[in-house]
Amino acid sequence: MIRIENVSLSLQATPILHDISLTIPKGGVTALVGPNGAGKSSLLSLIARLQPLQTGAISIDGLPVDTTPNRTLAKIVAILRQDSVVASRLRVRELVSFGRFPHNRGRLTDTDRTIIEQSLKQFDLTDLAGRFIDTLSGGQRQRALVAMAFCQGTDYLLLDEPLNNLDMYYARDLMRSLRQVADGNGKTVVIVLHDINMAGAYADRIVAMKSGRVIADGAPAEMLTTPVLQDVFGFAMQVATINGKPIVLHHL
Amino acid sequence: MIVAASKKPLRFGVVAGLGLTILFVSSLFVGVSDLPFRTAFSDPDALQLLLVSRLPRTLAAVLAGAGLAIAGLIMQTLARNRFVEPATAGTAQSAELGILAVTLLWPAATLAMKTLAASGAALLGTSIFFMTAHRLPPSQPFLVPLFGLVYGGVIGAGVTFIAWQADLLQYLAIWTNGDFSGVLRGRYELLWVGALMVALAWFVADRLTIMALGRDASIGLGLDYAGMMRIGLIIVSVIAALNVVVVGMIPFVGLVVPNIVSRIMGDNLRGTIKWVALSGAGLVLGCDIIGRLIRYPYEIPVGTVMGVVGGALFLWLLFRRPAHG
Numbered sequence: 001m002i003r004i005e006n007v008s009l010s011l012q013a014t015p016i017l018h019d020i021s022l023t024i025p026k027g028g029v030t031a032l033v034g035p036n037g038a039g040k041s042s043l044l045s046l047i048a049r050l051q052p053l054q055t056g057a058i059s060i061d062g063l064p065v066d067t068t069p070n071r072t073l074a075k076i077v078a079i080l081r082q083d084s085v086v087a088s089r090l091r092v093r094e095l096v097s098f099g100r101f102p103h104n105r106g107r108l109t110d111t112d113r114t115i116i117e118q119s120l121k122q123f124d125l126t127d128l129a130g131r132f133i134d135t136l137s138g139g140q141r142q143r144a145l146v147a148m149a150f151c152q153g154t155d156y157l158l159l160d161e162p163l164n165n166l167d168m169y170y171a172r173d174l175m176r177s178l179r180q181v182a183d184g185n186g187k188t189v190v191i192v193l194h195d196i197n198m199a200g201a202y203a204d205r206i207v208a209m210k211s212g213r214v215i216a217d218g219a220p221a222e223m224l225t226t227p228v229l230q231d232v233f234g235f236a237m238q239v240a241t242i243n244g245k246p247i248v249l250h251h252l
Numbered sequence: 253m254i255v256a257a258s259k260k261p262l263r264f265g266v267v268a269g270l271g272l273t274i275l276f277v278s279s280l281f282v283g284v285s286d287l288p289f290r291t292a293f294s295d296p297d298a299l300q301l302l303l304v305s306r307l308p309r310t311l312a313a314v315l316a317g318a319g320l321a322i323a324g325l326i327m328q329t330l331a332r333n334r335f336v337e338p339a340t341a342g343t344a345q346s347a348e349l350g351i352l353a354v355t356l357l358w359p360a361a362t363l364a365m366k367t368l369a370a371s372g373a374a375l376l377g378t379s380i381f382f383m384t385a386h387r388l389p390p391s392q393p394f395l396v397p398l399f400g401l402v403y404g405g406v407i408g409a410g411v412t413f414i415a416w417q418a419d420l421l422q423y424l425a426i427w428t429n430g431d432f433s434g435v436l437r438g439r440y441e442l443l444w445v446g447a448l449m450v451a452l453a454w455f456v457a458d459r460l461t462i463m464a465l466g467r468d469a470s471i472g473l474g475l476d477y478a479g480m481m482r483i484g485l486i487i488v489s490v491i492a493a494l495n496v497v498v499v500g501m502i503p504f505v506g507l508v509v510p511n512i513v514s515r516i517m518g519d520n521l522r523g524t525i526k527w528v529a530l531s532g533a534g535l536v537l538g539c540d541i542i543g544r545l546i547r548y549p550y551e552i553p554v555g556t557v558m559g560v561v562g563g564a565l566f567l568w569l570l571f572r573r574p575a576h577g
Contacts, residue, residue, distance in 0.1 A: 050468050074474025081468050085390075087332055088464045088519040098462060102474040106458035106522070132518060152473070 001026050002047060002156065002190070007056035009042055009212075016042045017212045020056070026155070029182045029189045031199035034209035035233055040192045041082055043209070044158050047190070048079035060156060074102035078152035082160040082192070084145050086133045092144045093129040096120060099151030119151040122177055124170075138165035146174060150181070157181070159191045163198065171195075175202040196248045200224045208232040224248055264516050268527055272314075272534040275541065279310040282541055284549045304437045312432055312440040313540045313554070314533040316495050317505055319446035321532020322453050323491040324506020325525070327378075329464045330484045331385055333396040334514075337506030338378075338492040341400030344501040345407035346377025347493040348427050352411055356418055363497065367442055370493035377407060378489050382481070430495070430502035430555035432540050439498075446494045449487045450529050456483060457521040464519060502555050504562020505532050511569050535561075 002024040009017040017039045024030050032040045045051040047058055049065040058065045060077055078099070086095065096119055100112040108116075120126050123143045133141055142165045149157060157178075163171045179202050181187040193199045199206050199220065206223040208216040208231075216228050223229075224246040230236050238249045281287050285301055292298050324337040331341075338344050350373025354361050361369070381403055388395045408428075415424040453460070459480050462470050470477045495501060509532045517524045536554060539561055543552040 045468075048472065050471055070471060070476060071474040074472065079468075079472050084466075084469065086465060088461065089514055090461070090518060090520055094518070094520045098458075098465070098473065101458065101462060 001061060002188070003057075003059045004043075004047070005057045007043075007046060007053065007058060009039075009046065009051070009054055011042075015212060017046075020212075020214055022207065022214055022217070024188065024190060026061070026188050027182065027186050028204040029178055029191065029202060031203035031206045032190065032192045032209060033194070033196060033199055033206055033232065037211075038209040039212040040209050041160050044079065044160050044190065044192060045081075048077060048158050049073060050079065050081075071102065074152070074154075076154050077156040077158060078149045078154040079158040080145055080149040080160060080162055082164065086141065086145070089132050089134055091130055091132055092125055092136070093120065095133055095144055096125070096129075096147045096151050099148040100153075102152060115151055115153060119147040122150065123147040124173070139167060139170060142166055143170060143174075150177075155186075156188045156190070159189065161192050161194065163193065163195060171198070178202065196224065196229070196250060200246055200248065221246065264513075265527060268530045268534060272530055272537070275534055275537045276310055276314070279313065279537055279541055280306045282544050305435075308437045308440050309432050309435045309540075310537065312435045312443055312499060313537040315440075315443040315446050316430070316432075316499055316502060317533040317536025318450055318529040319443070319491040319532075320495060320502060320505040320536070321509040321528050322450045322525070323488045325510040325521075325528050326453060326460065326484045327488050327506065328510055329460050329521075330382065330481060330488075331396055332390075332464060332466065333385075333393055334511055335394070335397035335507070336385075336400050337504075338374075338488055339501050339503045339506060340397070340404050341378075342381045342404040342407055343374050343378045343488060343492040344428075344496055345404045345411060347371070347374040347489070347496040348411045348424070348501075349373050349377070349407060349414075350493070351427060351497055352414055352418075352420065352424070355420065355423065356414075363442060367445075367493055367497045370497050371490045374489035374493045374496075375485060378485055378492075382485070427496050427500050428555075429553050430500040430558070431553035432499055433551050433553070435499065442498050443494055446491050449491050452483070453487055454525050454529075456480070457525045460484070460525075461519065461521045500553075500555060502536060502558050504558055504566060505536055508562055508565040508569060509535060512565070515569075 004020055004022040007017060007020045020043065034040055042051065046053060047065065053066045063073065065073065093116065097108065097116050100108065100116065104112050120129050123146060125143060125147055128136065128140060133144060136144065142162065146162050149159065162174060166174060175198055178189050178191065182189050203220060206218065206220055207214055208223065210232055216223060216232060224239055226236055226239055229248065238252065240247045240249060280302060281289055283306060287298055287301055287306065292302055327336050327338060327341065328334050347370040350370040351366050354366050354369040381400060385396045385399060388399060412424065415421050459475055462473055462475050463480055467477055510528050513524050513528045513531060517527065536558065539557040540554040543554050543557040546552055
C-alpha cells in the first residue's frame with residue numbers, strides 16, 4: 001500500500017502540490033490523469049524518493065520513503081521517468097540487466113538471467129538485444145526502458161507516461177503487460193496516462209489531478225463521465241458506450 | 253554486466269594487449285645510452301641502466317597513461333559529457349595551485365606531502381567544477397566543456413601569475429608539461445597510488461555505468477548517488493595530482509582514450525574499463541618513445557608529443573562521428 005499524507009511541494013517558490021492525501025492499495029493498476037502541469041510527475045517523483053519531501057509523509061508498505069535506505073526501496077519500487085535519456089552506448093540487454101542491480105549489486109545470477117530474458121521477450125526486444133541503445137528508434141528505446149523497470153522485479157511499478165513514442169501496437173501491448181503483472185503477479189502499478197481511453201480500459205482506478213490537487217478519484221465507470229471529465233480537463237466531451245464500456249470522444 | 257558475444261572487443265583486446273607488450277619491451281631498449289638486447293641481463297652496467305632508468309621510466313609512462321585515461325573516463329561519466337577531462341576542466345590547474353602553495357609556504361615538504369596538497373586542491377577545484385556544471389542546461393551539452401576550459405584557464409592564469417611573482421616559472425613548466433626524462437628509480441613510485449585508484453575504479457565499474465544513466469536512474473536502482481560522486485571525484489583528483497607532481501600533466505589522454513574505446517565497445521564499464529586503462533598506457537608510452545626517437549639523441553617531452561598526437565586523434569573523433577549520434 002502506498003500511503004500519501006498531507007503532501008505539499010513548492011519548487012522555487014512556485015507551489016506544485018497542495019496538501020495531497022491519497023491511499024493506493026496493494027495490487028491493481030491505478031492511472032493518474034490530468035492536464036499538463038497538474039503535478040502528476042511531481043507526485044510520482046516524491047513517491048519514488050527522487051525528490052525530497054518538504055511536508056507530509058509518504059510510505060510504501062509501511063516504509064517511509066524519506067528515511068528508508070535507498071537500497072531497500074530499490075527492491076520494492078521501480079520508477080520510469082518521463083524524460084529518461086540514455087546517453088551511454090549500452091546494448092539493450094546490458095541496459096535491461098542493470099534493472100537487476102538492486103538485487104545482485106552487479107553479479108548476475110542464473111535467476112537474474114532468466115528474468116532478463118523474460119523481460120526482453122515480453123517487450124519484443126530479443127532481436128534487438130545486441131544493438132546499442134543509440135541506434136534504436138524512440139519507441140524501441142522506450143520499450144527497453146520499460147523492460148529495465150520490469151526487470152527490477154519490484155512489487156510497485158511507477159511509470160510516468162510510458163506510452164510516449166509507442167505506436168498503437170506496442171502501446172496496447174504494454175497496457176496488457178501491465179494488466180498481466182497486476183493480475184497474475186499481484187504487482188501494484190501506478191501509471192501517468194494522457195490517453196483517457198487507455199486508462200478507462202486497463203486501470204482499476206483513475207485518480208484525476210488538477211493544479212496540484214486530487215480533484216476526483218474512482219473506478220473508470222464513475223470517472224469517464226462528461227461532468228467529471230469537464231471538471232478535470234476544462235471542456236465538455238461526449239462519452240459513448242460501446243459493448244457496455246465507456247469510450248471518451250475527446251478528439252471531437 | 254553481460255558482455256554480448258561479439259568479436260570486436262576481443263580483436264580490440266588482442267591488438268591493445270599485444271601493442272602494449274611490444275611498446276613496453278621497445279621502451280626498455282630505446283634511449284641515449286646503448287643497451288644491446290643480448291647483453292642486457294649479463295652485463296652488470298646494462299642491468300643497472302635497465303633497473304634504475306629504463307624500467308622505472310617505462311612503468312611511469314604506463315601508470316601515468318592508464319591513470320589519466322581512467323580519470324578522464326570517470327570525469328566524463330560523472331559529468332555525463334564526453335568532452336571533459338582533468339587536463340582541461342580545472343582539475344590539473346587546481347592541483348598545480350596546490351603544489352605551488354606548498355612550495356611557497358612550506359619548501360621542505362616531501363613529495364608525498366606535496367602530492368597530498370595537490371590532491372586536496374584538485375578535489376576542491378573539481379568539486380566546484382561539478383557543482384557549476386550540474387547547473388548548466390542539459391540541452392546545451394557543449395556548455396560544460398566550454399565552461400571547463402574557461403574555468404581551468406582562469407585557475408591556470410592565477411597559477412602562472414603567482415609563479416611569476418615568486419620566480420617559480422621553471423617549476424611550473426615541470427608540472428604543466430609532462431616529461432619522463434627525469435624519471436629514475438626512487439622518483440616515480442608514488443604513481444603506484446594511481447594504480448590503486450585504477451583498481452578502485454574497476455571495482456566500482458558497474459556503479460559508474462549506472463551513474464552515467466543520471467541521478468534519477470541511479471537512485472531508482474538503489475545507488476548511493478552522492479557517495480559515488482565523492483568516490484569518483486577522489487579518484488579523478490588523486491590521479492591528476494599524482495601526475496602533476498611526479499611527471500607533469502599530459503594533455504588529451506583522458507579525452508581521446510575513453511571516447512575511442514566507447515566508439516568501439518560501448519559504455520558498459522565492467523567490460524571496457526580495462527581496455528581504457530590499457531589503451532591509455534599504450535598511448536602515453538608510444539608518445540614517449542616517439543619523443544625519444546624523433547630528435548635522437550635529444551628528447552622531446554611526452555606532453556608536447558601528446559599535444560600533437562592527441563590533438564590529431566581528437567579531430568579524427570570529432571569529424572568521424574558514428575553513424576547514429
